[in-house]
Amino acid sequence: MTELLLKNARIVLEDEIVEGSVLIRDGLIVDIGGNTAVTAGDDMEGDYVIPGLVELHTDHLEGHYAPRPKVRWNPYAAVQAHDAQICASGITTVLDALRIGMDDEQDMRSEDMILLADAINDGCRSNRLRADHYLHLRCEVSAPDCHEGFVAFDDYDRVRLVSLMDHAPGQRQFARMEAYSTYYQGKLKMSDTVFRAFCERRIAESEANSNRHRIILSEACRKRGIVLASHDDATLQHVDEAIEQGIEVAEFPTTFEAAKASKEAGLAVLMGAPNVVRGSSHSGNVAASELARHGLLDILSSDYIPFSLIQSAFCLGDMVEGITLPQAIRMVSTNPAKSSGLDDRGAISVGKRGDLVRVAVDHQIPIVRTVWREGRRVV
Numbered sequence: 001m002t003e004l005l006l007k008n009a010r011i012v013l014e015d016e017i018v019e020g021s022v023l024i025r026d027g028l029i030v031d032i033g034g035n036t037a038v039t040a041g042d043d044m045e046g047d048y049v050i051p052g053l054v055e056l057h058t059d060h061l062e063g064h065y066a067p068r069p070k071v072r073w074n075p076y077a078a079v080q081a082h083d084a085q086i087c088a089s090g091i092t093t094v095l096d097a098l099r100i101g102m103d104d105e106q107d108m109r110s111e112d113m114i115l116l117a118d119a120i121n122d123g124c125r126s127n128r129l130r131a132d133h134y135l136h137l138r139c140e141v142s143a144p145d146c147h148e149g150f151v152a153f154d155d156y157d158r159v160r161l162v163s164l165m166d167h168a169p170g171q172r173q174f175a176r177m178e179a180y181s182t183y184y185q186g187k188l189k190m191s192d193t194v195f196r197a198f199c200e201r202r203i204a205e206s207e208a209n210s211n212r213h214r215i216i217l218s219e220a221c222r223k224r225g226i227v228l229a230s231h232d233d234a235t236l237q238h239v240d241e242a243i244e245q246g247i248e249v250a251e252f253p254t255t256f257e258a259a260k261a262s263k264e265a266g267l268a269v270l271m272g273a274p275n276v277v278r279g280s281s282h283s284g285n286v287a288a289s290e291l292a293r294h295g296l297l298d299i300l301s302s303d304y305i306p307f308s309l310i311q312s313a314f315c316l317g318d319m320v321e322g323i324t325l326p327q328a329i330r331m332v333s334t335n336p337a338k339s340s341g342l343d344d345r346g347a348i349s350v351g352k353r354g355d356l357v358r359v360a361v362d363h364q365i366p367i368v369r370t371v372w373r374e375g376r377r378v379v
Helices: 060-066 075-088 110-125 147-151 177-186 192-224 236-246 256-264 274-279 288-293 308-319 325-330 334-339
Strands: 003-012 018-025 028-033 048-051 053-058 093-101 132-141 159-165 227-231 249-251 266-273 299-301 354-364 365-373
Touching: 003 325, 028 075, 053 132, 053 159, 053 299, 053 308, 053 334, 060 075, 060 110, 060 256, 060 308, 060 354, 075 093, 075 110, 093 110, 093 147, 093 365, 110 132, 110 147, 147 192, 147 354, 159 192, 159 249, 177 325, 192 227, 192 266, 227 236, 227 334, 236 256, 249 256, 256 266, 256 288, 266 274, 266 288, 266 334, 274 288, 274 308, 288 308, 308 325, 308 354, 308 365, 325 334
Parallel strands: 003 048, 053 093, 093 132, 132 159, 159 227, 227 249, 249 266, 266 299
Antiparallel strands: 003 018, 018 028, 048 354, 354 365
Protein backbone atom coordinates (compact mmCIF):
# COMPACT_ATOMS: atom_id res chain seq x y z
CA MET A 1 0.00 0.00 0.00
CA THR A 2 1.25 3.47 -0.91
CA GLU A 3 -0.07 6.69 0.61
CA LEU A 4 0.39 10.37 -0.12
CA LEU A 5 -0.97 13.09 2.15
CA LEU A 6 -0.98 16.71 0.97
CA LYS A 7 -1.72 19.14 3.80
CA ASN A 8 -2.16 22.87 4.26
CA ALA A 9 -3.52 23.26 0.73
CA ARG A 10 -6.16 25.38 -0.96
CA ILE A 11 -8.02 22.54 -2.65
CA VAL A 12 -9.96 23.42 -5.79
CA LEU A 13 -13.04 21.21 -5.84
CA GLU A 14 -15.67 21.22 -8.58
CA ASP A 15 -17.75 23.98 -6.97
CA GLU A 16 -15.64 25.51 -4.20
CA ILE A 17 -12.20 26.01 -2.73
CA VAL A 18 -11.52 24.47 0.68
CA GLU A 19 -8.49 24.59 2.93
CA GLY A 20 -7.20 21.31 4.25
CA SER A 21 -5.66 18.05 3.09
CA VAL A 22 -6.00 15.38 0.40
CA LEU A 23 -5.15 11.73 1.05
CA ILE A 24 -4.26 9.42 -1.85
CA ARG A 25 -3.96 5.68 -1.32
CA ASP A 26 -2.80 3.28 -4.03
CA GLY A 27 -3.32 5.92 -6.69
CA LEU A 28 -6.86 6.94 -5.71
CA ILE A 29 -8.21 9.84 -3.66
CA VAL A 30 -9.64 8.38 -0.44
CA ASP A 31 -10.19 11.45 1.75
CA ILE A 32 -10.50 15.22 1.50
CA GLY A 33 -10.16 16.73 4.95
CA GLY A 34 -10.78 20.17 6.30
CA ASN A 35 -8.39 19.68 9.21
CA THR A 36 -5.63 22.24 8.72
CA ALA A 37 -3.83 21.05 11.87
CA VAL A 38 -2.64 17.77 10.32
CA THR A 39 1.01 17.25 11.31
CA ALA A 40 2.03 14.46 8.93
CA GLY A 41 2.23 14.71 5.15
CA ASP A 42 3.69 17.07 2.56
CA ASP A 43 3.11 20.73 3.41
CA MET A 44 1.63 22.66 0.45
CA GLU A 45 2.28 25.94 2.28
CA GLY A 46 -1.08 27.36 1.25
CA ASP A 47 -0.61 26.71 -2.47
CA TYR A 48 -3.52 25.60 -4.65
CA VAL A 49 -4.00 21.91 -5.32
CA ILE A 50 -6.02 21.36 -8.48
CA PRO A 51 -6.95 18.26 -10.51
CA GLY A 52 -4.47 17.15 -13.14
CA LEU A 53 -5.42 18.87 -16.39
CA VAL A 54 -6.95 16.92 -19.28
CA GLU A 55 -5.92 18.04 -22.77
CA LEU A 56 -8.06 17.04 -25.77
CA HIS A 57 -6.46 18.85 -28.71
CA THR A 58 -2.78 19.61 -29.02
CA ASP A 59 -0.56 19.20 -32.07
CA HIS A 60 2.43 20.31 -30.02
CA LEU A 61 4.15 16.94 -30.55
CA GLU A 62 4.70 17.72 -34.24
CA GLY A 63 6.95 20.64 -33.31
CA HIS A 64 9.33 18.28 -31.49
CA TYR A 65 9.30 15.71 -34.28
CA ALA A 66 9.66 18.17 -37.18
CA PRO A 67 11.32 21.25 -35.65
CA ARG A 68 12.37 22.61 -39.07
CA PRO A 69 11.32 21.94 -42.68
CA LYS A 70 12.79 18.61 -43.88
CA VAL A 71 14.16 17.90 -40.38
CA ARG A 72 12.98 14.79 -38.51
CA TRP A 73 13.81 14.06 -34.88
CA ASN A 74 13.88 10.60 -33.40
CA PRO A 75 10.17 9.92 -32.71
CA TYR A 76 10.86 8.38 -29.30
CA ALA A 77 12.96 11.36 -28.26
CA ALA A 78 10.29 13.73 -29.64
CA VAL A 79 7.60 12.03 -27.55
CA GLN A 80 9.76 12.21 -24.42
CA ALA A 81 10.42 15.93 -24.91
CA HIS A 82 6.74 16.61 -25.61
CA ASP A 83 5.68 14.57 -22.58
CA ALA A 84 8.03 16.46 -20.26
CA GLN A 85 6.71 19.85 -21.39
CA ILE A 86 3.09 18.70 -21.22
CA CYS A 87 3.44 17.39 -17.69
CA ALA A 88 5.39 20.42 -16.47
CA SER A 89 2.38 22.47 -17.61
CA GLY A 90 0.13 20.53 -15.21
CA ILE A 91 -1.36 18.21 -17.85
CA THR A 92 -1.63 14.63 -16.59
CA THR A 93 -3.82 13.28 -19.40
CA VAL A 94 -3.28 14.27 -23.03
CA LEU A 95 -4.88 13.28 -26.31
CA ASP A 96 -2.01 13.80 -28.75
CA ALA A 97 -3.41 15.11 -32.03
CA LEU A 98 -2.07 13.43 -35.16
CA ARG A 99 -3.07 14.69 -38.59
CA ILE A 100 -4.85 12.36 -41.00
CA GLY A 101 -5.12 13.45 -44.64
CA MET A 102 -2.17 15.23 -46.17
CA ASP A 103 -1.57 18.08 -48.64
CA ASP A 104 1.14 17.88 -51.28
CA GLU A 105 2.66 21.04 -49.79
CA GLN A 106 2.88 19.61 -46.27
CA ASP A 107 6.20 18.41 -44.93
CA MET A 108 4.49 15.55 -43.04
CA ARG A 109 3.30 12.21 -44.38
CA SER A 110 1.01 9.51 -43.02
CA GLU A 111 4.05 7.37 -42.26
CA ASP A 112 5.25 10.08 -39.85
CA MET A 113 2.00 9.87 -37.92
CA ILE A 114 2.33 6.10 -37.56
CA LEU A 115 5.89 6.51 -36.27
CA LEU A 116 4.68 8.97 -33.62
CA ALA A 117 1.71 6.80 -32.64
CA ASP A 118 4.01 3.80 -32.24
CA ALA A 119 6.40 5.84 -30.10
CA ILE A 120 3.49 6.96 -27.88
CA ASN A 121 2.19 3.40 -27.53
CA ASP A 122 5.66 2.11 -26.67
CA GLY A 123 6.15 4.85 -24.08
CA CYS A 124 2.84 3.97 -22.44
CA ARG A 125 3.59 0.23 -22.40
CA SER A 126 7.05 0.83 -20.95
CA ASN A 127 5.72 3.25 -18.30
CA ARG A 128 8.27 5.75 -19.62
CA LEU A 129 5.94 8.74 -19.86
CA ARG A 130 4.95 11.15 -17.11
CA ALA A 131 1.46 11.95 -18.43
CA ASP A 132 -1.19 9.48 -19.56
CA HIS A 133 -1.24 9.64 -23.38
CA TYR A 134 -4.06 8.82 -25.81
CA LEU A 135 -4.55 9.61 -29.49
CA HIS A 136 -6.70 12.19 -31.23
CA LEU A 137 -6.94 11.84 -35.00
CA ARG A 138 -7.35 15.23 -36.72
CA CYS A 139 -8.93 14.14 -39.99
CA GLU A 140 -8.72 16.57 -42.91
CA VAL A 141 -11.83 15.29 -44.69
CA SER A 142 -11.11 17.31 -47.84
CA ALA A 143 -7.85 15.41 -48.46
CA PRO A 144 -8.03 12.56 -51.00
CA ASP A 145 -6.08 10.18 -48.71
CA CYS A 146 -8.07 10.90 -45.52
CA HIS A 147 -9.87 7.54 -45.36
CA GLU A 148 -6.70 5.63 -46.17
CA GLY A 149 -4.87 7.41 -43.35
CA PHE A 150 -7.73 6.77 -40.92
CA VAL A 151 -7.88 3.02 -41.67
CA ALA A 152 -4.18 2.76 -40.81
CA PHE A 153 -5.19 3.37 -37.18
CA ASP A 154 -7.83 0.61 -37.00
CA ASP A 155 -5.74 -1.43 -34.55
CA TYR A 156 -4.73 1.47 -32.28
CA ASP A 157 -6.88 1.16 -29.15
CA ARG A 158 -5.59 4.42 -27.65
CA VAL A 159 -7.61 6.48 -30.17
CA ARG A 160 -10.26 8.26 -28.09
CA LEU A 161 -11.20 11.27 -30.22
CA VAL A 162 -11.59 11.96 -33.93
CA SER A 163 -12.20 15.46 -35.29
CA LEU A 164 -13.60 16.07 -38.75
CA MET A 165 -11.88 19.11 -40.24
CA ASP A 166 -12.01 20.96 -43.55
CA HIS A 167 -9.53 23.79 -43.94
CA ALA A 168 -10.41 24.62 -47.54
CA PRO A 169 -10.44 28.40 -48.19
CA GLY A 170 -13.55 30.51 -48.02
CA GLN A 171 -15.35 28.72 -45.20
CA ARG A 172 -15.26 27.82 -41.50
CA GLN A 173 -12.03 29.08 -39.88
CA PHE A 174 -11.01 30.73 -43.13
CA ALA A 175 -14.28 32.29 -44.25
CA ARG A 176 -12.23 35.46 -44.74
CA MET A 177 -9.78 34.88 -47.59
CA GLU A 178 -7.33 37.38 -46.16
CA ALA A 179 -7.02 35.19 -43.06
CA TYR A 180 -6.36 32.15 -45.26
CA SER A 181 -3.76 34.07 -47.25
CA THR A 182 -2.00 35.26 -44.10
CA TYR A 183 -1.83 31.74 -42.68
CA TYR A 184 -1.06 29.59 -45.73
CA GLN A 185 0.59 31.91 -48.25
CA GLY A 186 2.88 33.26 -45.57
CA LYS A 187 3.56 29.84 -44.04
CA LEU A 188 4.29 28.12 -47.36
CA LYS A 189 5.91 31.20 -48.97
CA MET A 190 3.87 31.01 -52.20
CA SER A 191 3.70 33.58 -54.96
CA ASP A 192 0.25 34.99 -55.74
CA THR A 193 -0.04 32.81 -58.85
CA VAL A 194 0.91 29.62 -57.01
CA PHE A 195 -1.37 30.54 -54.11
CA ARG A 196 -4.38 30.99 -56.42
CA ALA A 197 -3.80 27.55 -57.94
CA PHE A 198 -3.40 26.11 -54.43
CA CYS A 199 -6.75 27.59 -53.36
CA GLU A 200 -8.53 26.31 -56.46
CA ARG A 201 -7.22 22.80 -55.85
CA ARG A 202 -8.13 22.84 -52.15
CA ILE A 203 -11.69 23.97 -52.93
CA ALA A 204 -12.06 21.27 -55.60
CA GLU A 205 -10.78 18.60 -53.20
CA SER A 206 -13.20 19.75 -50.53
CA GLU A 207 -16.14 19.55 -52.90
CA ALA A 208 -15.08 16.08 -54.04
CA ASN A 209 -14.15 14.50 -50.72
CA SER A 210 -15.50 16.23 -47.61
CA ASN A 211 -19.06 14.94 -47.46
CA ARG A 212 -18.25 11.31 -48.24
CA HIS A 213 -15.35 11.24 -45.78
CA ARG A 214 -17.52 12.74 -43.03
CA ILE A 215 -20.10 9.98 -43.55
CA ILE A 216 -17.53 7.14 -43.72
CA LEU A 217 -15.51 8.29 -40.71
CA SER A 218 -18.48 9.12 -38.48
CA GLU A 219 -19.95 5.65 -39.09
CA ALA A 220 -16.59 4.01 -38.34
CA CYS A 221 -16.25 5.97 -35.09
CA ARG A 222 -19.73 4.99 -33.95
CA LYS A 223 -18.84 1.32 -34.44
CA ARG A 224 -15.56 1.70 -32.52
CA GLY A 225 -17.02 3.85 -29.74
CA ILE A 226 -14.74 6.78 -30.52
CA VAL A 227 -15.89 10.29 -29.55
CA LEU A 228 -16.45 12.55 -32.57
CA ALA A 229 -15.70 16.28 -32.75
CA SER A 230 -16.65 18.85 -35.35
CA HIS A 231 -14.13 21.56 -36.19
CA ASP A 232 -14.47 25.27 -36.93
CA ASP A 233 -18.27 25.22 -37.32
CA ALA A 234 -19.41 28.66 -38.48
CA THR A 235 -23.07 28.35 -39.47
CA LEU A 236 -26.29 26.73 -38.29
CA GLN A 237 -26.00 24.39 -41.26
CA HIS A 238 -22.60 23.23 -40.00
CA VAL A 239 -24.11 22.51 -36.59
CA ASP A 240 -27.02 20.60 -38.12
CA GLU A 241 -24.52 18.47 -40.06
CA ALA A 242 -22.56 17.83 -36.88
CA ILE A 243 -25.66 16.66 -35.03
CA GLU A 244 -26.56 14.34 -37.91
CA GLN A 245 -23.05 12.85 -37.83
CA GLY A 246 -23.22 12.10 -34.10
CA ILE A 247 -20.78 14.80 -33.03
CA GLU A 248 -20.35 15.22 -29.26
CA VAL A 249 -17.70 17.96 -29.07
CA ALA A 250 -17.73 21.22 -31.05
CA GLU A 251 -14.08 22.17 -31.50
CA PHE A 252 -13.31 25.85 -32.04
CA PRO A 253 -16.64 27.16 -33.38
CA THR A 254 -15.76 30.32 -35.24
CA THR A 255 -18.97 32.28 -34.64
CA PHE A 256 -21.18 33.05 -31.67
CA GLU A 257 -24.13 31.67 -33.63
CA ALA A 258 -22.52 28.26 -34.15
CA ALA A 259 -21.34 28.02 -30.54
CA LYS A 260 -24.81 28.86 -29.21
CA ALA A 261 -26.50 26.32 -31.49
CA SER A 262 -23.96 23.65 -30.52
CA LYS A 263 -24.48 24.26 -26.82
CA GLU A 264 -28.26 24.18 -27.18
CA ALA A 265 -27.96 20.86 -29.04
CA GLY A 266 -26.06 19.32 -26.12
CA LEU A 267 -22.57 19.42 -27.64
CA ALA A 268 -19.61 20.33 -25.45
CA VAL A 269 -18.09 23.56 -26.80
CA LEU A 270 -14.27 23.55 -26.89
CA MET A 271 -12.15 26.64 -27.50
CA GLY A 272 -8.44 27.36 -27.55
CA ALA A 273 -6.69 28.44 -24.38
CA PRO A 274 -4.39 30.75 -26.39
CA ASN A 275 -7.58 32.53 -27.49
CA VAL A 276 -8.33 33.24 -23.80
CA VAL A 277 -4.79 34.32 -22.95
CA ARG A 278 -4.48 36.58 -26.00
CA GLY A 279 -8.02 37.90 -25.65
CA SER A 280 -8.94 37.01 -29.22
CA SER A 281 -8.68 34.43 -32.00
CA HIS A 282 -5.57 34.54 -34.19
CA SER A 283 -7.88 34.15 -37.21
CA GLY A 284 -10.21 36.96 -36.23
CA ASN A 285 -13.06 34.65 -35.17
CA VAL A 286 -15.19 34.73 -32.02
CA ALA A 287 -13.32 35.22 -28.73
CA ALA A 288 -13.45 32.41 -26.17
CA SER A 289 -14.03 34.96 -23.40
CA GLU A 290 -17.16 36.16 -25.21
CA LEU A 291 -18.55 32.62 -25.22
CA ALA A 292 -17.66 32.21 -21.53
CA ARG A 293 -19.46 35.45 -20.75
CA HIS A 294 -22.67 33.94 -22.17
CA GLY A 295 -22.27 30.49 -20.61
CA LEU A 296 -21.35 28.84 -23.93
CA LEU A 297 -17.85 27.58 -23.10
CA ASP A 298 -17.30 24.07 -21.70
CA ILE A 299 -13.73 23.02 -22.48
CA LEU A 300 -10.40 24.73 -23.08
CA SER A 301 -7.53 23.22 -25.06
CA SER A 302 -3.90 24.29 -25.19
CA ASP A 303 -3.82 23.77 -28.98
CA TYR A 304 -0.26 24.89 -29.81
CA ILE A 305 1.06 26.16 -26.41
CA PRO A 306 0.90 23.58 -23.58
CA PHE A 307 1.25 26.10 -20.74
CA SER A 308 -1.70 28.14 -22.05
CA LEU A 309 -4.11 25.56 -20.60
CA ILE A 310 -3.34 26.25 -16.95
CA GLN A 311 -2.67 29.94 -17.67
CA SER A 312 -6.11 30.40 -19.24
CA ALA A 313 -7.84 28.72 -16.30
CA PHE A 314 -6.24 31.08 -13.82
CA CYS A 315 -6.85 34.23 -15.86
CA LEU A 316 -10.39 33.55 -17.14
CA GLY A 317 -12.01 34.74 -13.91
CA ASP A 318 -10.20 38.07 -14.21
CA MET A 319 -11.46 38.48 -17.77
CA VAL A 320 -15.07 37.37 -17.34
CA GLU A 321 -17.18 38.55 -14.44
CA GLY A 322 -18.94 35.71 -12.67
CA ILE A 323 -16.46 32.97 -13.63
CA THR A 324 -14.94 31.47 -10.48
CA LEU A 325 -11.67 29.55 -10.29
CA PRO A 326 -13.48 26.22 -9.71
CA GLN A 327 -15.60 26.89 -12.81
CA ALA A 328 -12.54 27.67 -14.90
CA ILE A 329 -10.65 24.63 -13.60
CA ARG A 330 -13.60 22.41 -14.61
CA MET A 331 -13.05 23.56 -18.21
CA VAL A 332 -9.55 22.08 -18.18
CA SER A 333 -10.17 18.98 -16.07
CA THR A 334 -13.67 17.70 -15.27
CA ASN A 335 -15.37 18.65 -18.53
CA PRO A 336 -12.74 17.34 -20.97
CA ALA A 337 -12.44 14.13 -18.94
CA LYS A 338 -16.19 13.52 -19.16
CA SER A 339 -16.34 14.42 -22.85
CA SER A 340 -13.64 11.89 -23.71
CA GLY A 341 -15.12 9.11 -21.59
CA LEU A 342 -12.42 9.28 -18.91
CA ASP A 343 -14.73 9.42 -15.92
CA ASP A 344 -12.10 8.09 -13.50
CA ARG A 345 -10.27 11.43 -13.38
CA GLY A 346 -10.68 15.19 -13.79
CA ALA A 347 -11.79 16.19 -10.28
CA ILE A 348 -10.59 16.13 -6.70
CA SER A 349 -13.21 13.73 -5.42
CA VAL A 350 -13.14 10.53 -3.37
CA GLY A 351 -12.69 7.56 -5.68
CA LYS A 352 -11.11 9.54 -8.53
CA ARG A 353 -7.52 9.05 -9.65
CA GLY A 354 -4.90 10.91 -7.66
CA ASP A 355 -3.89 13.16 -10.56
CA LEU A 356 -3.05 16.44 -8.84
CA VAL A 357 -1.10 19.63 -9.44
CA ARG A 358 0.37 22.00 -6.85
CA VAL A 359 0.15 25.57 -8.11
CA ALA A 360 1.44 28.86 -6.75
CA VAL A 361 0.56 32.20 -8.35
CA ASP A 362 3.16 34.91 -8.93
CA HIS A 363 2.74 38.04 -11.06
CA GLN A 364 -0.70 36.65 -12.02
CA ILE A 365 0.96 33.60 -13.61
CA PRO A 366 0.30 30.08 -12.27
CA ILE A 367 3.54 28.36 -11.28
CA VAL A 368 3.39 24.57 -11.46
CA ARG A 369 5.42 23.39 -8.47
CA THR A 370 4.62 19.68 -8.32
CA VAL A 371 2.57 17.18 -10.36
CA TRP A 372 1.32 13.77 -9.26
CA ARG A 373 -0.18 11.12 -11.51
CA GLU A 374 -2.09 8.41 -9.63
CA GLY A 375 -0.34 9.53 -6.47
CA ARG A 376 3.16 9.21 -7.96
CA ARG A 377 5.20 12.37 -8.34
CA VAL A 378 6.09 12.99 -12.00
CA VAL A 379 7.25 16.64 -11.82
